[in-house]
Amino acid sequence: MTQQRVVVxxxxxxxxxxxxxxxxxTMTRRQALWCYVFIAPAVLGLLLFSLGPMIASLGLSFTxxxxxxxxxxxxxxxYGALFADxxxxxxxxxxxxxxxxxVPATLVIALVLAILLNAKLPGLKFFRSAxxxxxxxxxxxxxxxxxxxxxxxxxxxxxxxxxxxxQGPAWLTDEQWxxxxxxxxxxxxxxxxxxxxxxxxxxxxxxxxxxxxxxGASTFRQHLHVTVPMLSTVTLFNLVMxxxxxxxxxxxxxxxxxxxxxxxxxxxxxxxxxNAFEYLKMGYASAIxxxxxxxxxxxxxxxxxxxxMWVHTATExxx
Amino acid sequence: xxxxxxxxRTLLGGLTAAGTAxxxxxxxxxxxxxxxxxxxxxxxxxxxxxxxxxxxWTNGPTIDANFRKRIELFNREHAGKFTAKxxxxxxxxxxxxxxxxxxxxxxxxxxxxxxxxxAHYKRNLVFNEQPVIDNTPMMDDKxxxxxxxxxxxxxxxxxxxxxxxxxxxxxxxxxxxxxxAGLDYPDETWTWDKVIETAPKLQKSAxxxxxxxxxxxxxxxxxxxxxALAWAAGTAFVDRPLEPxxxxxxxxxxxxxxxxxxxxxxxxxxxxxxxxxxxxxxxxGGFASGAYSMIADGTWNIASFQQMKDEWxxxxxxxxxxxxxxxxxxxxxxxxxxxxxxxxxxTFATWSATDFQPQMAKDHDWIPLQNAAxxxxxxxxxxxxxxxAAMKNLENARIGDIYTANMQQIFxxxxxxxFEQLLNNKLAPQAAAQKMQDAATKLLG
Numbered sequence: 001m002t003q004q005r006v007v008v009x010x011x012x013x014x015x016x017x018x019x020x021x022x023x024x025x026t027m028t029r030r031q032a033l034w035c036y037v038f039i040a041p042a043v044l045g046l047l048l049f050s051l052g053p054m055i056a057s058l059g060l061s062f063t064x065x066x067x068x069x070x071x072x073x074x075x076x077x078x079y080g081a082l083f084a085d086x087x088x089x090x091x092x093x094x095x096x097x098x099x100x101x102x103v104p105a106t107l108v109i110a111l112v113l114a115i116l117l118n119a120k121l122p123g124l125k126f127f128r129s130a131x132x133x134x135x136x137x138x139x140x141x142x143x144x145x146x147x148x149x150x151x152x153x154x155x156x157x158x159x160x161x162x163x164x165x166x167q168g169p170a171w172l173t174d175e176q177w178x179x180x181x182x183x184x185x186x187x188x189x190x191x192x193x194x195x196x197x198x199x200x201x202x203x204x205x206x207x208x209x210x211x212x213x214x215x216g217a218s219t220f221r222q223h224l225h226v227t228v229p230m231l232s233t234v235t236l237f238n239l240v241m242x243x244x245x246x247x248x249x250x251x252x253x254x255x256x257x258x259x260x261x262x263x264x265x266x267x268x269x270x271x272x273x274x275n276a277f278e279y280l281k282m283g284y285a286s287a288i289x290x291x292x293x294x295x296x297x298x299x300x301x302x303x304x305x306x307x308x309m310w311v312h313t314a315t316e317x318x319x
Numbered sequence: 320x321x322x323x324x325x326x327x328r329t330l331l332g333g334l335t336a337a338g339t340a341x342x343x344x345x346x347x348x349x350x351x352x353x354x355x356x357x358x359x360x361x362x363x364x365x366x367x368x369x370x371x372x373x374x375x376w377t378n379g380p381t382i383d384a385n386f387r388k389r390i391e392l393f394n395r396e397h398a399g400k401f402t403a404k405x406x407x408x409x410x411x412x413x414x415x416x417x418x419x420x421x422x423x424x425x426x427x428x429x430x431x432x433x434x435x436x437x438a439h440y441k442r443n444l445v446f447n448e449q450p451v452i453d454n455t456p457m458m459d460d461k462x463x464x465x466x467x468x469x470x471x472x473x474x475x476x477x478x479x480x481x482x483x484x485x486x487x488x489x490x491x492x493x494x495x496x497x498x499x500a501g502l503d504y505p506d507e508t509w510t511w512d513k514v515i516e517t518a519p520k521l522q523k524s525a526x527x528x529x530x531x532x533x534x535x536x537x538x539x540x541x542x543x544x545x546x547a548l549a550w551a552a553g554t555a556f557v558d559r560p561l562e563p564x565x566x567x568x569x570x571x572x573x574x575x576x577x578x579x580x581x582x583x584x585x586x587x588x589x590x591x592x593x594x595x596x597x598x599x600x601x602x603x604g605g606f607a608s609g610a611y612s613m614i615a616d617g618t619w620n621i622a623s624f625q626q627m628k629d630e631w632x633x634x635x636x637x638x639x640x641x642x643x644x645x646x647x648x649x650x651x652x653x654x655x656x657x658x659x660x661x662x663x664x665x666t667f668a669t670w671s672a673t674d675f676q677p678q679m680a681k682d683h684d685w686i687p688l689q690n691a692a693x694x695x696x697x698x699x700x701x702x703x704x705x706x707x708a709a710m711k712n713l714e715n716a717r718i719g720d721i722y723t724a725n726m727q728q729i730f731x732x733x734x735x736x737x738f739e740q741l742l743n744n745k746l747a748p749q750a751a752a753q754k755m756q757d758a759a760t761k762l763l764g
Contacts, residue, residue: 066438066442067418067419067421067422068418068421068422068438068439068442068444069442087732151597151598152594152595152597152598153594153595153597153598153599154598155598170593170594170597172597173593173594173597173743174594175743175745260735260736260739261739261740261743262736262739262740262745263736274731277414277415277418278414278727278728278731279725279727279728279731280418280438280727
């Protein structure tokens with residue numbers, strides 16, 4: 001029998017020996033565990049920075065809260081005051097007009113340009129980038145540029161109109177034109193919507209266009225009867241996002257007009273901001289936020305309810 | 320491991336309950352009658368930290384640079400005791416930050432006053448600084464214009480922030496334009512009628528467009544500017560500036576003042592209309608660029624006008640119906656009761672209002688509160704002609720603020736909107752006055 005060399009290793013180096021075997025996680029459980037680990041930051045972020053403040057704001061909407069002192073429970077007083085507030089009603093009207101005009105207009109422009117940019121023509125990459133560029137620029141920077149462009153005396157818009165013999169209005173200081181100017185400006189940011197349409201266009205089967213052509217359809221009819229229905233799910237997404245965004249737009253009216261003249265551009269988010277941070281009425285502002293949320297919810301539900309009438313869902317039969 | 324699962328409904332219900340419980344937990348004695356603010360400690364012991372964070376809004380490169388120099392001087396003079404640092408915020412973010420700091424129960428150590436801080440006094444968040452001020456020469460009638468403090472005594476006895484400078488309103492004029500036109504300069508004898516008569520003589524046009532206006536209404540387009548005319552006519556927008564009990568917008572003298580300003584732009588068109596003003600302001604900056612020959616404006620513009628190429632000067636606000644009553648404002652420091660550097664903050668505020676005043680006079684940015692500094696050669700040297708006369712007019716001046724609970728809403732929703740309509744000629748003066756009277760009275764309640 002050979003003598004074995006005994007090496008004494010420090011305790012820390014010794015391999016741990018489990019006396020009783022640890023229960024091993026099944027593959028499914030291990031996957032579930034890792035899944036929770038990976039989604040934890042997002043879930044925590046959602047709970048802490050979105051859901052938590054949302055619930056807090058819901059609670060605050062039933063209080064009188066000035067941020068300087070503790071909130072005081074007032075029940076539904078804020079909501080009652082809201083519907084009796086003529087400025088809130090005006091703000092709601094302005095927001096709805098803004099949404100009703102800007103959302104469909106953006107969708108149409110984005111779709112038309114996406115179709116044009118989907119063609120195989122030289123220089124397309126440049127145009128795709130150029131059209132998308134405004135979407136990645138900060139809203140405040142965009143608003144500052146447009147403030148100059150809309151200047152009644154020295155702005156580019158009126159200078160261009162003057163070239164064709166038209167006298168442009170005082171875009172941002174005239175009550176009749178200020179909201180139109182904001183809507184016009186909003187169309188400039190169609191890039192994001194266009195990009196989604198462009199992605200959607202890649203998935204439209206070419207055979208459908210060929211079949212339409214065989215049937216004698218013009219280019220316009222091909223798009224009307226093939227592109228539009230085939231992109232209806234994309235349109236649904238863009239429409240819902242557009243509705244949500246139109247009720248939340250803030251930077252542009254805040255920088256350009258601060259809600260004026262005569263509250264003609266007082267979009268809900270600007271009125272909310274004024275109440276929260278200028279008038280110290282955080283409870284009231286929270287109520288405005290929840291009314292806006294309810295409007296978004298109702299409009300979104302209405303859009304979803306209407307989908308059987310206009311959204312084409314691809315089935316096996318289609319293929 | 321149990322298989323207990325939490326349904327979405329239960330989760331949302333739990334979160335809602337937790338949120339509501341939290342809300343109730345923090346609710347309590349938010350408003351209603353507050354106890355009288357306690358006086359700030361005045362002993363020799365240092366209360367709070369010795370490194371002080373000062374907050375002010377940015378006022379442009381000249382004034383901001385002088386503020387930084389002031390902090391350096393304070394740090395040198397208080398070496399080993401206190402260290403101060405100044406933080407600037409844009410004005411449109413400043414008050415939001417101040418309120419949010421209060422909401423977080425961590426207010427700034429000390430911050431610069433504006434009318435919004437009255438809400439902080441109303442909610443018992445600031446100390447009564449009178450005992451601190453009493454330990455300085457600031458209450459000496461001969462050394463300081465103590466009469467001007469009166470509107471800031473919110474409880475009619477004590478000061479709740481530490482004043483250090485004064486601002487007012489005056490007529491600024493471009494001397495070069497007057498010289499070219501061979502006209503006499505404005506002085507304390509001038510009336511608004513004379514201004515209106517002179518303005519067209521200074522106006523220049525090219526290609527059917529006015530390239531230089533003889534007058535811009537300037538601060539007459541702001542509620543307190545128009546109120547200065549109403550004061551001169553013997554009335555005011557409110558019965559008293561501190562906690563007014565009624566608005567007087569429909570007083571015929573107030574309506575007349577409003578019409579007077581509106582006519583300058585519309586009936587007479589001797590001053591640019593709002594859209595013309597917006598264009599000029601955006602294109603070349605107005606008076607400082609020589610686009611206007613005269614402008615009624617705040618004295619805080621002196622520092623920026625100093626950069627002008629043209630020669631310029633100032634005169635007291637022209638007389639209206641025989642009187643010239645300018646608004647004035649006090650600038651100063653607010654120290655929260657929860658300031659983390661109380662003694663350092665008090666030291667900085669009182670030092671700014673006393674020892675620093677001669678340097679403030681030399682800096683030519685703010686107008687010192689201390690009489691000797693304000694009237695010193697250092698102050699007058701380099702200041703425009705007419706500055707001294709405009710300062711003498713302070714004897715008749717009245718506070719250019721209104722202190723009441725919903726004042727920001729009144730300024731913005733009521734005054735802002737309706738004066739804008741008035742100046743755009745969309746509302747007749749009487750109609751504007753009635754709308755403002757009704758809306759402001761509602762908010763006063």
